[in-house]
Amino acid sequence: MSITARQVAADVLNRSRSRDGFAAELVDDAVNAANLSPQDRRFVTQLVFGVIRRGGTLDALLKPFIHLPTHAVQDRVWDLLRLGAFQLTFLTHVPKHAAVHETVELAEHVGAPKAKGFVNGVLRRIAELTTDEFTDAPGAAAVPFALVESAPTHLERAGGRGSYRRLTKPVLPDPVTDPAPYFAAAFSFPQWLANRWLKRYGADECVRLGFWFNAAPPLWVRVNKLRASRESYRIQLAAQTIEAEAGEHPQSLRFPQHHSIRDLPGYAEGDFAVQDHSSMLVASALGVQPGMRVLDACAAPGGKTTHLMELMDGRGHVTACDIDPKRLETVAALAQRMRLTGIETVLLKDNEEFPAGPFDAALVDVPCSNTGVIGRRPEVRWRLKPNEFEYLIRLQTRLLILAADRVKPGGAVVYSTCSIEPDENEGVVKAVLRGMRGLTLEAEHHSVPGRPSDGGYWARLRKAKA
Incomplete structure (x- = not known):
């Protein structure tokens, strides 16, 4: 018996709630198992990512019409309410009657056939709540919908x-009198993070971040410079009528339209790796040269590892370490696809230190809050808790110190995160500089979300010569 896109989406949301992996992996596994058409695959992705991203907004719209305590509604029924509300509010190409009817029919699939009447009643109220009118002004009766598409390609160009x-009526907090509750509800962020960002950035920048993180992130690839130049690969894409534009990094290409990665030309041959523009800057910052021995302290899934080897013209040695055996396998698999040798993977056991070295240089891409990549990992906004920062900062500090100890005198260490939190970024670097003699800050860079890609940070530290 065939399975529908909406049924697959409901099942993925159920697995995601149990933290059984990130949405991207779960969607990929589910659509492959269901053998869906390309159109249905895109619909599943749109539904799953949309419901996770906009969960806070959807709840704010739903709750006025649910006269039960939240805990009294089964989790899988709540998934259906969100799925229906998302289609009614954010997918204008889905007819309202179809969004309601097809979502109600999912009740049997999730094992809650008696909830059909309840789901139907609530979703009909949501259908009545949403109008076909749009505005460029926020308000208690206006839901942030989408980025302006009139300006070309990048959000920053659209300001x-x-x-x-x-x-039809106000259901959100007032953005003027209650800016933090409004941002949390309208843009779908936990209240503690809304408070944190409003204090740091102010309302205008938070709105920009909200729109950026709630939009589908752009697809970037890094052209493997050992196999093709960026321009020759663009010509290869153009021959198949695939548009791509060059980014600031000399190996970067951005696709205005999304594409199936494995269907792009040169995938099997290793002509490119999927990597965000801001992430490409990190390996480049280390300044490696052919013949170097380099430590990649937290290597999985391998994007920066393979980039380091490319930057050494394939002549050198990278020791790629990680504590997760499955994720470490992705490093070896990517290196194999990219036709790169000289990469040694090392599985670290709990609290095991890095190989002794000494190394000419080290990259420390530490575990972090991921607040710079919330658009790609929508679960982060709900899984991250404010009390986790203390643990993360201790871990990040320890990893940077250990990596710096493995680098020979005169060598460089690049510390990087995909976070936009200062205490995980320059805060950690300053603390290590205070505690380690002979280590100096040579350069640092903040990648701002949406300008033009993911958010993140890197700092290059240099050890004094003996």
Whole structure:
């Protein structure tokens, strides 16, 4: 018996809630198992990522019409309410009657046939709440909908402006009198993170970040410079009528339209790796040269590892370490696809230190809050807790110190995160510089989300010569 896209989406949301992996992996596994058409695959991705990203907004719209305590509604029924509300509010190409009917029919699939009437009643109220009118002004009766598409390609060129869908009545906090609750509900962020960012960035920048993180992130690839130049690969893409534009990094290409990675030309031959523009800057910052011995302290899934080997023209040695055996396998698999040798993977056991070295240079891409990549990992906004920062900062500090100890005098260490939190970024670097003599800050860089890609940070430290 065939399975529908909506059924697959409901099942993936159920698995995601149990923290059984990130949405991207779960969707990929589920659509492959269901043998869906390309169109249905895209629909599943749109539904799953949309519901996870906009969960806080959907709850704010739903709760006025649910006269039960939240805990009294089964988790899988709540998934259906969110799925239906997402289609009614954010997918204008789905007819309202279809969104309601098809979602109600999912009740049997999730084992809650008696909830059909309840789901139907609530979703009909949501259908009545959403209008077909749009505005460029926020308000208690206006839901942030989408980025303005009139400006070409990048959000920064659109100035971060977005459109808002009008509602028939106010159900959101007032953005003027209650800016933090409004940002949390309208843009779907936990209240503690809304408070944190509003204090740091102010309302205008938070709105820009909200629109950026709630939009589908752009696809970037890094052209393998050992196999092709960026321009020759662009010609290869153009021959198949695939558009790509060059980014600031000399190996970067951005695709205005999304594509199946494995269907792009040169995938099997290792002509490119999927990697965000901001991530490409990190390995380049280390300044490696052919013949170097390099430590990649937290290597999985291998994007930066393979980039280091490319930057050494394939002549050198990278010791790629990680504590997760499955993720470490992805490093070896990517190196094999990219036709790169000289990469040695090392599985570290709990609290085991890095190989002794000495190394000419080290990259420490530490575990972090991931707040710079919330668009790609939508679960982060809900899984991250404010009390985790203390643990993360201790771990990040320890890893940077250990890696710096493995680098020979005169060598460089690059510390990097995909976080936009200062205490994980320059805060850690400053603390290590205070505690380690002979280590100096040579350069640092903040990647701002949406300008033009993911958020993140890197700092290059140099050890004094003996």
